[in-house]
Amino acid sequence: LILVTELDYIEDVEHLFQLASIELPSNAAIVSTKWLSDCIRAKALTTPEKQHFLCRKAPEKKLPEDSATSTDISSASAAAFPTEFLCQMRCPLEHHNASLAQALSVLARNSEHQYGITKDQQYYAKALAFDRAAACLKSLQQPLLSISQLTDSCPRYIGDHAIRIITELLNTGASAEVDAVTGSDLYQCMTNLTAVYGVGQALAYKWYSCGVKSVSDATHRLLRHHECGEGQQQKRDSELVALLPMGGGDHKRLQTGLAFHNDLVNKPVALAEASYFRDLIAKLLLELRGPGFTVTLVGGFSRGKSTGHDCDLLITHDVEGREAGAVSDLARVLTAAGMVIHGTFEANSFSPSVLSRDFRVKELRSTLDHFEKWLGVIKLSSRDADSSTVDRDVESIMAKIDGNGCDRRGEGLPAAKRRALSPNYCAFDSFAEAVAMAGGEAGAASASRGWLARRVDLIAVPQSQYAYALLGWTGNRLFNRDLRLFAQRQRRMKLTSHGLFDLQKEASLPASSEEEIFQHLGLDYIPPKFRNC
DNA sequence: GAGCAAAATTT
DNA sequence: AAATTT
DNA sequence: GCTC
Ligand SMILES: Cc1cn([C@H]2C[C@H](O)[C@@H](COP(=O)(O)OP(=O)(O)OP(=O)(O)O)O2)c(=O)[nH]c1=O
Ligand SMILES: [Mg+2]
Numbered sequence: 001l002i003l004v005t006e007l008d009y010i011e012d013v014e015h016l017f018q019l020a021s022i023e024l025p026s027n028a029a030i031v032s033t034k035w036l037s038d039c040i041r042a043k044a045l046t047t048p049e050k051q052h053f054l055c056r057k058a059p060e061k062k063l064p065e066d067s068a069t070s071t072d073i074s075s076a077s078a079a080a081f082p083t084e085f086l087c088q089m090r091c092p093l094e095h096h097n098a099s100l101a102q103a104l105s106v107l108a109r110n111s112e113h114q115y116g117i118t119k120d121q122q123y124y125a126k127a128l129a130f131d132r133a134a135a136c137l138k139s140l141q142q143p144l145l146s147i148s149q150l151t152d153s154c155p156r157y158i159g160d161h162a163i164r165i166i167t168e169l170l171n172t173g174a175s176a177e178v179d180a181v182t183g184s185d186l187y188q189c190m191t192n193l194t195a196v197y198g199v200g201q202a203l204a205y206k207w208y209s210c211g212v213k214s215v216s217d218a219t220h221r222l223l224r225h226h227e228c229g230e231g232q233q234q235k236r237d238s239e240l241v242a243l244l245p246m247g248g249g250d251h252k253r254l255q256t257g258l259a260f261h262n263d264l265v266n267k268p269v270a271l272a273e274a275s276y277f278r279d280l281i282a283k284l285l286l287e288l289r290g291p292g293f294t295v296t297l298v299g300g301f302s303r304g305k306s307t308g309h310d311c312d313l314l315i316t317h318d319v320e321g322r323e324a325g326a327v328s329d330l331a332r333v334l335t336a337a338g339m340v341i342h343g344t345f346e347a348n349s350f351s352p353s354v355l356s357r358d359f360r361v362k363e364l365r366s367t368l369d370h371f372e373k374w375l376g377v378i379k380l381s382s383r384d385a386d387s388s389t390v391d392r393d394v395e396s397i398m399a400k401i402d403g404n405g406c407d408r409r410g411e412g413l414p415a416a417k418r419r420a421l422s423p424n425y426c427a428f429d430s431f432a433e434a435v436a437m438a439g440g441e442a443g444a445a446s447a448s449r450g451w452l453a454r455r456v457d458l459i460a461v462p463q464s465q466y467a468y469a470l471l472g473w474t475g476n477r478l479f480n481r482d483l484r485l486f487a488q489r490q491r492r493m494k495l496t497s498h499g500l501f502d503l504q505k506e507a508s509l510p511a512s513s514e515e516e517i518f519q520h521l522g523l524d525y526i527p528p529k530f531r532n533c
Numbered sequence: 534g535a536g537c538a539a540a541a542t543t544t
Numbered sequence: 545a546a547a548t549t550t
Numbered sequence: 551g552c553t554c
Contacts, residue, residue: 111551119546122551125537129551159552200548253543253548299550312550346541346550373541375550423542457550472539477550484538489554496539497550 116201
């Protein structure tokens, strides 16, 4: 007896039979639809093999999730936990309600587009609400098969509208509202345009209104605009000025996003690639600044994703303060090695005066040009990267910078020369040059050029802020927003990626690990793989 | 009806 | 202040 | 849109 299913886990099948009050035959081989495909391809019934059989879920919950550990908290603060926040739900990357969650996130993105179009803040909030509802579904331990499972006790953040969508999907397999959005020209174009680095909802809609509906439309129009601009055709200019972000400006970031769009959006960064870059940065730091640095791959990869839209690296040093200047040094050598297409520095200044301790730190350091963050688009080799190539690549980079007369450390440079390197860098002068560098408009030449354009975030923080930076940069975005909301609303504390400030004690709370931060907040620790809200 | 995370930069 | 990014 |  062979049982073919589209469900992902044996537990899901058991659950379904249980709901239907049918006994699951004990002699049934439970296989995925892949078995069926293979049989069809073989034009014969074949014996199911290992890769066809469904698995049981890995025993994740080693922790006895009983009330024992949480009684002290929940009994003491039953009123403080009226309902569960998203940041306490465990949201794994792969879950049991992907299609339902996807439907709700379509409505979230649509609300975001509406926000860009109307500037009505209500739409921004609606997008948040739909994202939260989707996240709730990700935390469910079983696939939702009947709406009655929700009507008894509904998770926080799932309200009337979400229930309506879910009911529709469960009963008919489709939702008229979601399908209308998905099928609309506006939604499709806004989705494609806002995917470009440097294009937000406002510019995307401006372009859409002008008939620029795709990335290639935008690229062509911008190329023509620049040609005509140099040929001083003023009336052409006035037609197309609407295409650019407000004011004049450089638009180098936008130009980078457009020219390298195919690499940046259609070729996601693989884990192996990100790990390679982490190793490269770690070894460069050792060469440039000596031992004591740690470089951690954060962002989506640290939550278990196997691909990402960028590579986020968090840097710190055993000795407080020694991390200062590390980001500048790295950006400088990467630039000198010819790897950088576009890069911007950001300073680490704390505007909220509530973080008084950190405020003083800022004032102490503000005289130095202390950059903590660098956002870059760089060329990374598209050949297979393994650990043996890292050493070679480090050597080659060091050779290039020594040959260029580039200081290994920024300290020796006069202030004027340093400013020339910062805060912005761009390897091309015109959009046409950028497109040429990318290998033409189709961007098809990436195989022959031997490299891919990759977005990279480098963040360096002192040891004392490391735990907060790690928490913040591990994300995801929705998890951060909900955790920070919890801190503010339930604990009267202000949480940022630099620290946690108790507004009543008027004191910031040091932490040396993520676990300590959760303790400060009175929450059970949620490991990164369950922060995929 | 109020609030929705919090930070940075650029024009 | 608006727009974009993390 | 959802919670308080
Ligand atoms: C975009 C964004 C990110 N962050 C934090 C959480 C993110 O995990 C972290 C890195 O940002 P991202 O690199 O934008 O997000 P990501 O790494 O989670 O996803 P991807 O794989 O697509 O790169 O920064 C915020 O706190 N707020 C934000 O608005
Ligand atoms: Mg990332």
